Amino acid sequence: MEDKVGVLFGEVDGSITDRTKWVASVFETMPGYEGEIRTDMDAWHKTHVALLFPSLGPALYAAGTDNFRFSRTRDLLVLAIRAIREGFQVLHVLDVPIVPVKMKIFEWIPEPLLVLFLRRFITHPAMKIALVGHANAARSEVHHLTDEFLMLARRTSIPTPAIDQLYPCLDPETPLVPEGSKEIPLRWSGLLAWLFGVVILISLLLRLTRRREDDAKEK
Structure with a gap:
């Protein structure tokens, strides 16, 4: 069966x-090609702007548009993740849903785990075109869409320190962040609670499995 590109x-x-x-x-x-009509296109676009333009985009520029250097620079990974979260908080206040739902992993998963995930994600071969290629070819577009998103952010009271710290990196004259920099402490809050929740879930699943096995034996 032919694989189709979804639009x-x-x-x-x-x-x-x-x-x-x-x-x-x-x-x-x-x-x-295969077209998909969406009734939430405005929310879809705003989610992806928050995901890419005031966050991953300037962080990539701060690494010299080198996704491998980006992956080796923890400070940029942390700032990108925090900027994405700030952007999503802005959208929540504006009653814009985060779509698709899978994007909410940036809200649910603790920061240290997201750093590991993002480090692997941005070094995937597909990112050479999807992320690096677009960043190289459309820097003015990235800057413009970031400015538009900041106009939305100013309609809220959500603080955006990570977005603000990354914003100057949109300017090609801004010095690059030193490769391997890891001066920003990771936020470990929430990780223990998240792990505890996972343990509880696994425990419940094991108990449910054992109960079903016991019921099957009795029958």
């Missing part, structure tokens, strides 16, 4: 119009 689209207000249906029909005739 998401939709109206800003979430409605499904004749125009939307026409675009979907066009994708149906295009080999290798």
Whole structure:
């Protein structure tokens, strides 16, 4: 079966119009592509702006647009994660849902574990085009969308210290962050509670499994 490239689209207000249906029909005739109408396109775009532009984008520039150098510089990983979280907090206050739901891992998972995850994620071969290539080709776009997001942030009272610290890195004249820098302490709060929750969940699952096995033996 042929793998198809999914293309998401939709109206800003979430409605499904004749125009939307026409675009979907066009994708149906295009080999290798598959259109998906979304009714939450505005939230989808704002989530991805928060994920990429005031956070991962400037952090990558601070590493010389080198994703491997980025992965080796813990301070940039920490700042990027905190900036993403600040951006998501802004969206929550503005009643903009985080979509898709899987993006909420940046809110749920403790910072030390996210650092490990992000370090591996940004060195994936696909990031050469998806992250590095786009950052090199569209620095002005990254700057513009970051400014637009900051306009949204100013409508709230959410503090954005990580975003503010990364913002100057959008300027190519800003010095790079030293490779391997790890002066920013990790926030370990929440990790023990998270691990405790995992242990409790595993314990409950084991008890449920044993109960089912006992019931099966009795039958």
